[in-house]
Amino acid sequence: xxxxxxxxxxxxxxxxxxxxxxxxxxxxxxxxxxxxxxxxxxxxxxxxxxxxxxxxxxxxxxxxxxxxxxxxxxxxxxxxxxxxxxxxxxxxxxxxxxxxxxxxxxxxxxxxxxxxxxxxxxxxxxxxxxxxxxxxxxxxxxxxxxxxxxxxxxxxxxxxxxxxxxxxxxxxxxxxxxxxxxxxxxxxxxxxxxxxxxxxxx
Numbered sequence: 001x002x003x004x005x006x007x008x009x010x011x012x013x014x015x016x017x018x019x020x021x022x023x024x025x026x027x028x029x030x031x032x033x034x035x036x037x038x039x040x041x042x043x044x045x046x047x048x049x050x051x052x053x054x055x056x057x058x059x060x061x062x063x064x065x066x067x068x069x070x071x072x073x074x075x076x077x078x079x080x081x082x083x084x085x086x087x088x089x090x091x092x093x094x095x096x097x098x099x100x101x102x103x104x105x106x107x108x109x110x111x112x113x114x115x116x117x118x119x120x121x122x123x124x125x126x127x128x129x130x131x132x133x134x135x136x137x138x139x140x141x142x143x144x145x146x147x148x149x150x151x152x153x154x155x156x157x158x159x160x161x162x163x164x165x166x167x168x169x170x171x172x173x174x175x176x177x178x179x180x181x182x183x184x185x186x187x188x189x190x191x192x193x194x195x196x197x198x199x200x201x202x
Contacts, residue, residue: 074145
């Protein structure tokens with residue numbers, strides 16, 4: 001991606017995160033980029049096209065490196081997950097040179113996702129694919145833990161994986177709505193993950 005295109009995406013991302021898809025106008029985006037209309041429209045011909053690029057860029061920036069997570073234990077796997085959540089959020093935030101807060105990014109991100117689900121039917125498939133990929137990595141981590149005798153539970157590996165994921169999603173959403181920063185969002189669900197782990201630890 002060249003610098004001009006990334007510049008447009010970052011400026012647009014900031015505006016969408018500060019407002020909403022509907023509230024931001026193409027005129028406003030063009031003016032904020034500082035580019036000529038000709039230069040701008042060379043890359044994007046509609047707000048819908050630009051918005052989809054903004055979302056794809058976000059997903060690329062926060063893509064997890066599951067292959068770097070620990071294979072030694074489920075305990076270390078979910079702590080690696082939590083640590084990377086903080087790292088990726090801060091890395092993405094740094095692109096805006098402190099013009100956006102952690103709270104605004106996490107809060108408005110969900111709003112943008114719902115806008116995208118209404119605008120692009122195919123985007124729902126992307127979300128589902130990402131979820132299935134994530135649950136797959138969690139399930140492998142649980143399988144390893146069970147095979148090593150680290151955990152025991154009558155629940156299936158997938159059920160345990162879903163519990164870990166849904167706990168983080170639910171708690172994270174409530175913390176975001178309260179205006180917590182990323183570290184204060186992470187700590188409560190790590191605490192609950194630790195309690196769940198204690199319940200299934202062999």
